[in-house]
Amino acid sequence: MFRTQICDILNIEYPIILGGMVWVGRADLVAAVSDAGGLGVLGAGGMTVEDIEKDSEIIKAKTSKPFGLNVPLARPDADELINAAIDCGASVISTSAGSPKKYTALIKDRGAKAMHVVSAAKFAKKCEEAGLDIIVAEGFEAGGHNGFDEITTMALTPQVASSVSTPVVSAGGIADGRGFVAALALGAQGVQIGTRFMASAEAAAHQNVKDAVVNMEDSGTAITGRTTGGPARCLKNKLTDMIVAEEAKGTPPDKLMEMIGGGRSITACLDGDCDEGSIYCGQIGGSITSIKTAGEIIADIVSEAKQVMESLNSL
Amino acid sequence: MFRTQICDILNIEYPIILGGMVWVGRADLVAAVSDAGGLGVLGAGGMTVEDIEKDSEIIKAKTSKPFGLNVPLARPDADELINAAIDCGASVISTSAGSPKKYTALIKDRGAKAMHVVSAAKFAKKCEEAGLDIIVAEGFEAGGHNGFDEITTMALTPQVASSVSTPVVSAGGIADGRGFVAALALGAQGVQIGTRFMASAEAAAHQNVKDAVVNMEDSGTAITGRTTGGPARCLKNKLTDMIVAEEAKGTPPDKLMEMIGGGRSITACLDGDCDEGSIYCGQIGGSITSIKTAGEIIADIVSEAKQVMESLNSL
Numbered sequence: 001m002f003r004t005q006i007c008d009i010l011n012i013e014y015p016i017i018l019g020g021m022v023w024v025g026r027a028d029l030v031a032a033v034s035d036a037g038g039l040g041v042l043g044a045g046g047m048t049v050e051d052i053e054k055d056s057e058i059i060k061a062k063t064s065k066p067f068g069l070n071v072p073l074a075r076p077d078a079d080e081l082i083n084a085a086i087d088c089g090a091s092v093i094s095t096s097a098g099s100p101k102k103y104t105a106l107i108k109d110r111g112a113k114a115m116h117v118v119s120a121a122k123f124a125k126k127c128e129e130a131g132l133d134i135i136v137a138e139g140f141e142a143g144g145h146n147g148f149d150e151i152t153t154m155a156l157t158p159q160v161a162s163s164v165s166t167p168v169v170s171a172g173g174i175a176d177g178r179g180f181v182a183a184l185a186l187g188a189q190g191v192q193i194g195t196r197f198m199a200s201a202e203a204a205a206h207q208n209v210k211d212a213v214v215n216m217e218d219s220g221t222a223i224t225g226r227t228t229g230g231p232a233r234c235l236k237n238k239l240t241d242m243i244v245a246e247e248a249k250g251t252p253p254d255k256l257m258e259m260i261g262g263g264r265s266i267t268a269c270l271d272g273d274c275d276e277g278s279i280y281c282g283q284i285g286g287s288i289t290s291i292k293t294a295g296e297i298i299a300d301i302v303s304e305a306k307q308v309m310e311s312l313n314s315l
Numbered sequence: 316m317f318r319t320q321i322c323d324i325l326n327i328e329y330p331i332i333l334g335g336m337v338w339v340g341r342a343d344l345v346a347a348v349s350d351a352g353g354l355g356v357l358g359a360g361g362m363t364v365e366d367i368e369k370d371s372e373i374i375k376a377k378t379s380k381p382f383g384l385n386v387p388l389a390r391p392d393a394d395e396l397i398n399a400a401i402d403c404g405a406s407v408i409s410t411s412a413g414s415p416k417k418y419t420a421l422i423k424d425r426g427a428k429a430m431h432v433v434s435a436a437k438f439a440k441k442c443e444e445a446g447l448d449i450i451v452a453e454g455f456e457a458g459g460h461n462g463f464d465e466i467t468t469m470a471l472t473p474q475v476a477s478s479v480s481t482p483v484v485s486a487g488g489i490a491d492g493r494g495f496v497a498a499l500a501l502g503a504q505g506v507q508i509g510t511r512f513m514a515s516a517e518a519a520a521h522q523n524v525k526d527a528v529v530n531m532e533d534s535g536t537a538i539t540g541r542t543t544g545g546p547a548r549c550l551k552n553k554l555t556d557m558i559v560a561e562e563a564k565g566t567p568p569d570k571l572m573e574m575i576g577g578g579r580s581i582t583a584c585l586d587g588d589c590d591e592g593s594i595y596c597g598q599i600g601g602s603i604t605s606i607k608t609a610g611e612i613i614a615d616i617v618s619e620a621k622q623v624m625e626s627l628n629s630l
Contacts, residue, residue, distance in 0.1 A: 002630050120534045121601065140455065141467040149534035152456040152467035154488030154497065155598035159533040162602065173469030182469065182497035184630070185623050218474040219435045219464035227563075248542075250565050283470035286436065287477065308500050312624060315317050315499070 002180075002305060005167045006190035009113060009133055010092055011066050013037030015190025016180070016298055017115075017136075017169060018197055020070020020094060021144075021280065022046045023269035026204040027058035029197060032294035035063035041094055042069045042085070046265070049077075049084040056088030066091045068115075072145075073098025079106060086110045094136065097145055101130040108133075117171070119147025120156070121163040128164040135164060136192050139172030143195050143221070144280035145232045146172075154186065161187030175284040177304025181312075195282040201293045206272035209279055210291050212237075218286035224278075228253040235281040237274055239264060317495075317620060320482045321505035324428060324448055325407055326381050328352030330505025331495070331613055332430075332451075332484060333512055335385020335409060336459075336595065337361045338584035341519040342373035344512060347609035350378035355609075356409055357384045357400070361580070364392075364399040371403030381406045383430075387460075388413025394421060401425045409451065412460055415442040423448075432486070434462025435471070436478040443479040450479060451507050454487030458510050458536070458597035460547045461487075469501065476502030490599040492619025496627075510597040516608045521587035524594055525606050527552075533601035539593075543568040550596040552589055554579060 006015040016038035018025060022045030030040030042055055052069065059067050069085035071078045073095055082093050082103055093107045096117035107114040108131065115134040118124045127135045137160040139153030140146055151159075153172040161168045170188035173179060175196035183191045198205055199213040212235055222236045224243040227250075234240050239260075246256050268277025292300070321330040331353035333340055337360030345355030357370055367384065374382050384400035386393045388410055397408050397418055408422045411432035422429040423446065430449040433439045442450045452475040454468030455461055466474075468487040476483045485503035488494060490511035498506045513520055514528040527550055537551045539558040542565075549555050554575075561571050583592025607615070 004630060121532065122534070139467060139469065140465075141470045150455075150538070151533050151598055152454060152469060152488055154454065154468040154494060155456045155533060155601070158491070158493045159599075159602050173467055176473070178473045178501050179469060181500040181627065184627055185496040185500055186493050217436065218466050218470060219437070223465070283466055284474075286470070287474050309627060312496065312499055313628070315319060 001302065002184070004184070004189040006134065006169060009167065010039050012039050014298060014302060015169070016301060017041060017190060017192040019142075019171060019192045019194030020044065020096070021194055021198060021203075023265055024198050024203050024205045025070070027055035028202040029200060029204065029294060030055070030067050031059045031062035032200070032202040033197065033298070034059070034065040034067045036295040036298040038298050039092060040067045041092070042067070042090070044069050044071045044081050044085070045075070047081070049080055052081060052084045053088055056085070056090065060089055068092030068094055070094040070096065072096055073102060078103065082107060083110070086112050100127045100132055104130045104132055115169070118160065120149050120151055121159045124160040124164050124166075124168075128166045132166060134169055135160060135166050136169045136171050137161075137188070138192070141233070141283040142172030143233050143282035143285075145230055148231065150231075153183070157183060157186035157188050172282060173284045175287055177301050177306070177308050179284065180301050180305045181308045194280075195285045196288060196297055197294060198281070199285075199288050199291050200297055201291060205269045208272035208274050209268055212274045212279065213281060213285045213288055214290060216281070216285045218283055220286055221281055221283050228256045232280065233282060235274070235279040235285070237277075237279070239276055239278060316617065317499070319499070319504040321449065321484060324482065325354050327354050329613060329617060330484070331616065332356060332505060332507040334457075334486060334507045334509030335359065335411070336509055336513060336518075338580055339513050339518050339520045340385075342370035343517040344515060344519065344609060345370070345382050346374045346377035347515070347517040348512065348613070349374070349380040349382045351610040351613040353613050354407060355382045356407070357382070357405070359384050359386045359396050359400070360390070362396070364395055367396060367399045368403055371400070371405065375404055383407030383409055385409040385411065387411055388417060393418060397422060398425070401427050415447055416445045419445045419447055430484070433475065435464050435466055436474045439475040439479045439481075439483070443481045447481060449484055450475065450481050451484045451486050452476075452503070453507070456548070456598040457487030458548050458600075459595035460545055463546065465546075468498070472498060472501035472503050487597060488599045490602050492616050492621070492623050494599065495616050495620045496623045510600045511603060511612055512609060513596070514600075514603050514606050515612060516606060520584045523587035523589050524583055527589045527594065528596060528600045528603055529605060531596070531600045533598055535601055536596055536598050543571045547595065548597060550589070550594040550600070552592075552594070554591055554593060
């Protein structure tokens with residue numbers, strides 16, 4: 001059921017990929033997603049080479065199935081992280097927020113599969129030229145950094161799928177079987193899911209963060225960084241209220257960065273301060289009403305997707 | 316094929332509703348959509364009672380099938396427009412940008428069906444309390460005015476569908492059979508489509524506007540009015556560049572309104588000036604590559620939707 005080209009390329013059972021989540025997507029969650037038939041992906045944003053080595057050992061002790069690593073290309077040591085991950089057994093490297101050309105050769109020469117995240121069809125075409133194995137089309141509703149063009153999953157997925165022949169994975173706004181089937185209908189061959197897995201038993205996020213996702217509504221996120229640091233979707237809280245208000249006032253980026261300071265993701269994800277910390281979170285978080293294990297999440301997506309198909313076929 | 320509750324409520328063949336489009340959705344387009352089995356809806360934003368009477372005569376001369384009227388509730392004479400439309404045979408009234416409670420009793424007492432457009436689940440609950448027959452969940456990718464919460468179709472549709480038992484129609488980002496099936500998978504029982512029908516033979520828009528939609532890319536729209544007049548998605552042009560730049564500079568709303576002046580939709584839609592005029596347009600416009608008749612658009616959506624279902628069933 002729901003076996004696509006993505007399953008063959010990544011050697012997985014279901015075309016469901018864990019989005020790379022800084023401080024959240026660590027060994028336990030990655031192992032659980034992979035073991036349940038999806039692709040677990042380490043969120044290397046805040047990780048060192050040593051972290052990757054340690055986490056990979058834990059993953060390999062828990063499952064023999066494939067896993068991957070996501071590297072934001074803003075990291076100046078991205079090549080070291082990629083090499084370390086492949087040395088440790090990662091078979092897929094996902095890159096984002098930078099040129100897809102930069103590391104594709106390195107990744108593919110070392111025998112791993114290369115995925116890149118895009119926010120518009122023009123970038124997808126560049127990925128195809130660069131020889132990427134999989135293109136992730138991530139919409140504006142997704143948590144974390146997203147594109148300046150603000151193109152949504154519903155608009156982006158079919159336009160990317162029409163513009164390239166490389167297999168496309170849809171990301172942003174997907175948390176259940178409804179979104180999974182919708183993404184496949186739009187022309188994707190798989191989905192990448194972040195927020196739903198943030199509210200999982202195995203996620204490294206603080207319990208307060210998981211509870212905040214369970215309690216949020218559809219309108220519970222905000223874009224910060226429209227004028228400072230690049231747009232990023234976060235769970236609305238005291239911090240985002242402050243940032244949005246300062247940006248609206250025209251506070252200069254450097255002054256605002258000073259006010260925000262560093263480590264705000266750690267404040268939330270590790271220390272559990274959901275007022276003063278930064279929590280990357282997608283709009284679909286409003287549909288999440290309980291914390292489940294990653295295995296339950298994947299099983300539920302697949303079983304709900306079957307029901308959705310039955311219901312569509314009955315029309 | 317694809318017969319849902321929406322078809323029974325509206326007495327139509329396919330659950331495809333024409334979005335209300337000011338200066339664009341006039342008699343010829345409304346008649347063509349209805350005659351092809353969807354629901355044609357007059358975009359009454361710029362219309363007088365006399366316009367409604369005239370257009371209704373044309374529609375009824377062209378088709379015996381049901382048609383509707385969309386009224387932005389910003390119009391102080393909304394009740395007159397609604398009464399005129401029902402007098403003239405409209406069987407469905409769609410309202411937007413205001414309280415769903417205000418005219419529901421009037422519409423239903425007169426025997427017409429009442430639909431209201433919402434941008435977040437909290438508003439959908441209010442529609443259900445108000446007794447609306449159909450709730451239209453319209454995402455951030457849609458052309459024209461949209462909600463301050465910027466919730467996208469992919470995130471909004473399932474969250475609205477889960478929060479009410481009233482039938483839901485999905486709008487924003489839908490232009491073909493892929494989007495149609497995706498919307499149904501997300502829990503909607505139908506779709507509302509604007510931009511795709513703007514680039515139709517029967518649309519009242521100037522040929523230059525239709526050509527501009529055919530030539531745009533997925534990143535070809537911008538939100539204006541984030542600080543002035545309320546957010547609205549438009550085709551990017553000289554006018555939107557100016558507005559976005561002034562808003563970023565913090566130009567006061569009244570001064571910016573003075574710079575913009577009135578009638579900018581007329582400048583584009585009727586006079587064909589696509590630089591200085593305002594063209595409401597959704598992100599999915601980038602997927603539109605030719606002008607078709609409304610009948611062809613509907614037939615193509617249905618036939619592509621069948622192909623999408625075959626492809627999903629083969630997985």
